Structures are given as C-alpha cells and as structure tokens.
Amino acid sequence: MASNSIKNKAKKYCANYGKGTTSGICSGIMIHRSGRMWLHEDYVGKQCFADKECNYFNNIVIPGIPSNA
Secondary structure (H helix, E strand, O other): OOHHHHHHHHHHHOOOEOOHHHOOEEOOEEEOOOOOEEEOOOOOOOEOOOOOOOHHHHHHHHHHOOOOO
16 A cells, blocks of 8 residues: 555544644554553654554554445
8 A cells, every 4th residue: 555545544544643733643542452542652642654554553443444445
C-alpha cells in the first residue's frame, strides 16, 4: 500500500487520528487483545506514522477496513 493511501485510510478509519485542529496527530490509545487500554507515550501528540510502523493501525484498524475500501 502506498504511503499516501495508508495515511488516507488512517484519516478515515483510525480512532486515534486527530481531527479538526489536531488533524493528523495521534491520540496514542492502544488496546491489548485482553481489552486493556493504555496510552502509548511514544505515539501521544505526535504526527501519525501509520505509513511507517504503527502496531495499532496494523493490528486493529487494517483488519477492520472493508475489503472494498
């Protein structure tokens, strides 16, 4: 998937992707498979890097995106 395409999917589908005045800024909320949530301090308040390596995006968001999207 091309970098721009990944960013567009993050913008559309990722709950952590900031909207409005915080557009593109990650909220850093992570979810463990047990359901436990925590703030990942390496992600909070930083530019979205779903196009590089984001475990939340790859493991939670991508599997939930419809195949025709």
